[in-house]
Amino acid sequence: MDNPLLKNFDTPFQTPPFDKIKSEHFMPAIEEAIKEAKQEIEDITSLSAAPTFENTLEAMEFAGKRLSSVASILSNLNSAETNKEIQATMREASPILSEFGNEIWQNETLFDRVKTIYNKKNELSLDNEQEMLLNKTYKAFIRNGADLNEKDKARFKEITKELSQLSLSFGENVLAETNDYELVISDEKDLSGLPESAIRQAANTAKSKGKEGKWVFTLQAPSFVPFMENADNRVLREQLYKAFMSKANKNDERDNKAIVQEIVNLRSEKATLLGYKTYADYVLEERMAESKDKVQRFLDDLLQQSLPKAKEEVAEIEAFVKELGENIDLQRWDWAYYSEKLKKKKYAIDDELLRPYFKLENVLDGVFQSAEKLYDIRFKEVNNVTVYHDDVTTYEVSNTAGELVAIFYADFHPREGKRGGAWMTTYRDQYKENGADMRPLVSNVCNFTPSSPGNPSLLTFNEVTTLFHEFGHALHAMLGSGHYGSLTGANVYWDFVELPSQIFENWCYEKECLDLFARHYETGEKIPQEYVDKIKASSTYHEAYATVRQVSLALLDMAYFTLEREDAQNLSDIEEFEEKAMEPTKLFPKVLGTLMSTQFGHIFAGGYASGYYSYKWAEVLDADAFALFQEKGIFNKEVSQSFKDNILSKGGSQHPMELYKKFRGREPKIEALLKRAGLK
Structure with a gap:
């Protein structure tokens, strides 16, 4: 079989040839790419030369590039454009990929070479x-069981394979429940x-589902x-809310409660094997925390800062409902319905006023x-990059010298093959090799919200901030300038990764930024200052x-993983556990x-x-960081360059x-967030 995944991509910018890739290409490509990667690792471990940073750490970093490429394409399609074949392939591939990962991290010869370099790092x-690459790689070996005995290593491998399958099943169940429901x-x-x-x-x-004349x-x-915020029919709001909040909690073949129990149990066992008290300690x-x-x-x-005021907000809505008779x-x-009504009354603003x-x-x-x-980069739509769905648009990103910065894929509308939410992902991280960037x-x-015949896609303000948020992540990935892909872009500590995304949302509230794009789609008039003030x-x-x-x-997250x-082994009643974990925040x-747990993807x-x-x-980081932009100017070159x-x-x-x-000259302070949120 001619397999495009096993060839060097002879495409513009070496982008994936989606027009040639079929579901049946993935498993043969993964199997062959694993063989190739194993050989690359063996080339390192069989070296007679003493371990050096270059012949071991760098060689490891650049090994398995084809496997990474194939796995990222499969994983991304499974999120953005999946089907039964892709899901079946993902289920088959996932344990194989986990097993290969375990083989790498539990390879004693490889670990010995890394440990030799790590132990003399002060001399280098x-x-x-x-x-950072040396420290991160050494820790990865330890955290993936390299120091375990043979029995525990075998169990560690079993756990990682099981966890990869359980996570996939969890996501598939939520997607199926989301797709199947219709009001x-x-x-x-x-x-x-x-x-x-x-x-x-x-x-x-309704028309697309063969139900013409209905909604x-x-x-x-x-x-x-929009339904929860605006529909007057309270019975239907209740019906839709319960459908949304009961996803994968119906005691049927798509129920996720047993999967939640098993994931919590296995993660706890994994952490204990590695010598940690809880999975949270391991993570x-x-x-940063x-x-x-x-x-x-x-x-x-x-x-403590927010609960008293949140209770006041609920009381205000209750009073408003009585006021309405x-x-x-x-x-x-x-909540969403009356909250939206009161918002319109207090601020004379709503989504429908702003959408145009x-x-x-x-x-x-x-x-x-x-x-x-901010960053002196340019965007040009291109048509020579193949895409996985007609909804996707591609852009060439370049700097002022005309040099390539990144290729950007934009995929913005819901469809059955796409999971809910919004995210940034990469098909290739930035790295440097043999002098090439x-x-x-x-x-x-x-x-x-998709467009329809004669009606363009008009976003809510919340969707505008979502687009800025995800593009903030994209900028993090685009502007990387390191040598090692595992350390560039958004490959950072998890509680730092949201800073570039969340800070970018702040520009949406500034007239200077809104004037660049917020124009009435029919008249072309700029968004009025009055609306920005609102x-x-x-x-x-x-x-x-x-x-x-x-x-x-x-708190629910921390309750499970602390x-x-x-206690993790004996976790039995998910509903009771969730209610107890969230009790301190209960407002209704x-x-x-x-149940939140069964859909908490x-x-x-x-x-x-x-x-x-x-x-x-x-948010603490982004509010504190944006305060500097506000002080100097939201498009200030000195601050943005820094x-x-x-x-x-x-x-x-x-x-x-x-x-x-x-960047800031000091550690972050929480005051800017409390001020921005109106909590101080």
Whole structure:
């Protein structure tokens, strides 16, 4: 079989030839690429020459490039454009890839060579990046079982294979539950309160599903959110909310409760094997936060700052409901609806007022222009890069000298083969080899309100900030300038990775930035200052409630992964465990049948286990960092150059606190976040 994955990509910029890649190519390519990588590792271990940084550390870094490429293409397609064949391939490939990883990290000869170099590192003249690669590689061996006895090594391998399969199954179940649900409306009266854009989109969805003349709402965010915020029919809001919050919690073949128990148990066992008390101890050793106690103090402090005000916000909504003459007990499916109504009353602003100024193509152009003004890079749409779906658009990113910076893939609309949410990913990280600077292939994947015949894609302000957020991640990946792919771009400590994304959201609130792109899609008029003032004034609206929500998820995450071995083994009632973990943040009564754990993909199918606190942690960093931009000017070249040089281009080549101090001149302070959030 002619397999494009096993050839050097003879394409513009060596991008993946998606037009030639088929599902059946992946397994043969993975098997062959593993053989190739094993040979590259054997070439290192069989060297008679004494171990050096170059012949061992660098050689390891550059080994297995083809395998990394094939695995990243498969993984990214499984998230952005999956089908039954891709999912089956992913299930087959995942344990094989885990096993190969274990073989590398438990290779005694390889570890001995690395350990020899590590033990004499003070005698070597290593720069910061080389020292980080050495330290990170040595730790990776230890953290992947290199020092275990043979029995424990075998068990460690079993655990990693099982965990990779369980995470895949968890994600597949959530995706299937999301795709299968439909709220079908036949009576036009049930659309009362909904904006025209939501009604139109629901009609288009119904038509695409063969239900002409009806309206279909789904659990995808562009459908779910407008319904919950605007639909007057309380019974249907309750129905949709319960469907959303009961994903993979129905005691059927897609139920994730047993998977949650097993993932928690296996992660605990893995950590214990390696000598850690809990999985959180294992994870946080490689984070800015450093310890579970420090994370707990951070979350407790945030909760103390936000919970009293969040309770006031709930009481304000309850009073508002009474003021409207409605005799109800406020429930979770009422919150977004009445919160949106009160927001309109207080600030005379809502999504429908702002949408006309946020045509997707214009917002993307604004993102590009902001990046150009800050970092002197240019974006040009190109048609010679093949894509995995017609929705995807590609751009060549270059610097002022015309040199290639990156290739950027933009994939913005929901479809059945794409999981929910928004993310940045890469098909190739930036690295340097043999004098060549290999530039990254970077992708943003989102689920924004799609366009329809005669109606452009008009974003909510929340979607605008999401686009800026994900593009902040993309800039981190694009602007890398290191030698080693494992240390460039977003390959940083997990509680530092959100700084470049979250700081970029701040520009959305500034008139100077909004004037670059926020124009009415019909009249071309700039967004009025009055609206910008309202966006800013309303930016702290129910921020305490939102903070408590984020803290509640972080507490749930920490509760699972601070379980000691016996408690992790005996975890039985997921619903009871979740309720107890989130009790300190409770603002509404429990809704029967709903469960966060069974759909909490961040920690059970993604990389945020013991790390969900990172979002709030990074908010401290981003608020503190943006305060400098506000002081000097949001497009100030000196500040942006410093942010680029000390944060974006450095990746994970140095400890993040050292990088932050080089940019800011000091450690971050929480005051800027509390002020921005209206909590101080």
